[in-house]
Amino acid sequence: MSALPRLAALWSRRRIPLAWLLLTRQPARLAVALAGISFAGILMFMQFGFRDGLFDASVTVHKLFDTDLVLLSPRSSSSVSMAGFPRRRLVQTLADPDVAGITPVHWNLVIWRNPKDLSTRSILALGFEPRDPLFTDPGLAPKAKVLNQRGRVLFDELSRPEFGPVAEWFREGRTVESEIGGKRVRVGGLVALGVSFGADGNILTSSETYLQLLPNTPPGSIEVGLIRLRPGADPAEVKQRLEASLPKDVNVFTKQGFMDFEKDYWRSSTAIGFIFTLGAAMGFIVGCVIVYQILYSDVSDHLPEYATLMAMGYPLSTLLGVVAREGLLLALLGYLPAYAAGQGLYSLVRSATRLPVYMDTPRAVLVFSLILVMCMGSAGMAMRRLGDADPAEIF
Structure with missing residues (x-):
């Protein structure tokens, strides 16, 4: 004691x-x-x-888009289940005085063949007009010029290695070719996007090449519509105006809402x-x-x-x-x-x-x-x- x-x-x-x-x-x-x-x-x-x-x-690609508002089909549930809507709906948004520009985007998963071992794997393909802004990265525009050549794609160098040594071969100066849906494509450049929850890799291509790779795409149909606003415009106000003026066959999202839409799918529809x-x-x-x-x-x-x-x-x-x-x-x-x-x-x-x-x-x-x-x-x-x-x- x-x-x-x-x-x-x-x-x-x-x-x-x-x-x-x-x-x-x-x-x-x-x-x-x-x-x-x-x-x-x-x-x-x-x-x-x-x-x-x-x-x-799940929103790796979403974050990179150069956009203020996004149009989607009401039937789209996530990035792995995109539905098309009439392209003219995106064109109609140009009637709003605060809309500065638009970019129609094709979005779908396609089957990529590994050029080394010939195995196949799903990869996300984005089709757009090379002259239109797509991502906020200013370095994309010079690379996108090669997409004006038919059958050319830009390969995401951050894709999973299961797609093959595409980036390594391209840097070595080798001609890198692959198949998508039985059709031949050539890698014309590299981009750095990153894998997402729904896709282990990404490729970018022109709308023309995209439609050749997926010939069953309905004419005049797109999956994503990007809308850029004039400086000083309020995205929330423009969103309300577009929702009131456009038919109900499209949904309007802010960029953050677009990302939340994707996250909510994986949060609520999966365990x-x-x-x-x-x-x-x-x-x-x-x-x-x-x-x-x-x-x-x-x-x-x-x-x-x-x-x-x-x-x-x-x-x-x-x-x-x-x-x-x-x-x-x-x-x-x-x-x-x-x-x-x-x-x-x-x-x-x-x-x-x-x-x-x-x-x-x-x-x-x-x-x-x-x-x-x-x-x-x-x-x-x-x-x-x-x-x-x-x-x-x-x-």
Whole structure:
């Protein structure tokens, strides 16, 4: 018991927090607790990262479009299920005084033949008029001139390697040819777009070549209409005017609405969001169990000491504060390695899958908040054990 007054004196003078002394008294137990918390944090980082990365990947191409408003068919449900609408609807938007220009876009998945091993794989084909702006990247316009030649395509160098060593061969100066739907095409240049949730690769071509590759496309039909507005125009106001003036066989979206439309499809029409959220929830539960067991054991082991402190006049609220601070310390110490490991794993995932998985501030704050709730909640449950601390039993 002689150590207790000295411990209480240290606590009162706040030289060393009592919560820290209790945690570090058994380093092995502390290491197990931090490992469990870090594991739960890493699991939550990865689950949320995969979920958000997949949703962000679904709009990889959408983000690049040089547009303020977008026309789609009401029958279009996502980038992998685009329906056509009359091209004249896009032309009709030019009657609005705030519309500066338009770009009709053909959009469909086609079968690409690997020029090396002759295997086939679906690839997203975008057809447009080479003279029209398509993406915000100013470097596309010079490359698009080659599309005026029939049968030429621009290949996305960020496509999955399963499409063949197209980019490598092209950089070496070799003639790269492939087949799409049994028709011969030649790679005339490279672009950097990135894979999406619905497509592992992309090619750009002229509307003329596109219609040759997909001859069953209805005449005068397009899948996407890009609308550029004059400087200073409000996209929301123009959207309302176009919705009022155009027939109901087209839907009008802002660029952000176009991306949200795609994300909502994958979020609501698939189990992806639920699966990854469930995985994060399982990590949270595992962390809660580990932290609760550690803190409960710690309180139980030191129950006589807590009872002695109560006999010395320390109120129960002060002792509860010690357990709460233990939970806070565990949250802080367990989060740091989880954050560092998350950064490393995100980098590994990007290099292996080319998914846009990055550590951002909202996700970092979210995971820290969950770890904090996990540790403080477990501390709150462990505090009930302090109710069994009876000073009378000590004496």
